[in-house]
Amino acid sequence: MIEKMNMSKVEQKKQLKEKRLLTAAFDLFSSKGVNDTSISDIVTHAGIAKGTFYLYFKDKYQLLDIIVQEKTDELLIDAMKSANEKQFENAIDQVVHMGDYIMDYLDQNKKMLKIIYKDLSWGVFSRTREYDDKNYDRLKPIQDKFIDNIVALGKKRDDAEKELYLILELIGGIMYNAIVHEKPYTLKEIRSSLIVMVRRMIKKIKTPT
Template sequence: MQLELKKQKKKTALLQAAYELFLKKGVPLTSVGDITAKASVAKGTFYLYFRDKEDILGAVSAAVLRQILEEGYMKMGAGRTDSFTENLIRLADAALDYLQQNRGVLEILRRGGRMPKLSREDPLWRSLMRDLRQSEGQELAGKSEEEVFRILYCLLTMGGSVAAAAILRGEPEPIEKIKPALYGIIRAALAE
């Protein structure tokens, strides 16, 4: 038990160090040596948990995205409606607002390229599915959880790509002008 706790602390220290360095120095300028020095662990310890910098970048990216989604889901709670689609748009809006204010995090996500792993047992996934089942509308009626996951994954991936371009480079326009189109796409995808 003590050994497992010690291992978890080292892994957490590595993830936290990588996150802080990626924000401060940028991903390209951060080395494995920088990460291990900041985490106060030996370089060999890094390789017990991660294959290389890209591996820890993916893990940091997934953890950050998961946190953004969880926080957005909680913020959405106060304004929750009977419409799953509108609740999902509120979640997206909260996430986009966060990313606008934290562009460094968006750069980590863009470079990390990993989606959080959601399973049926995951609390976030269970909350989304509970909301869907409790929605009064007919959004995604008759679709299996696997189909719902695929649709939400596509929306998140495509929407995230468009949002990143709009937030980081103002392409094709600033995010405030893109949001209505993104939300229209979400509504259309969930109306089928």
């Protein structure tokens, strides 16, 4: 029993150090940029010895991948959950709500947008990293329900998944340029046109039998 308790404390300390490194990296990547942030900067900011870093991560780019995955997971979980919980006449309005939710969030969280850059679709379509995918277990059923509603419009499931991917890529890329650079258009200038594009992408078209 004592041995198990000691192992639990060791694991808790390990998770705490890992979280401190992730938090420090997020702060520095978003303020200084990835290229101008060194591993020494990260461990100093986290208050952890440099040698300890390599017990958890291979390099700063693995850290970046994990941060992007975690942040996009959480945002997509919240956006899709919000859209699934509301009542809409059709899946088109549901997807538009998801897009609005993401745009509003990123507009208020520019720090996060700088980190995830244009990789918004990672949370749904890229599961390549060797890391705890607990968020994916939460995201998958919400994602499936969301795609099911698009399929209900008469789409093939494969087409519905592709459309979701394209929409997330479209929103991610435009949001980054509009919010971070405000070029070639600001979010206020481009938002209504972006929503029109999303609606056109998922308009009701019967799939040929």
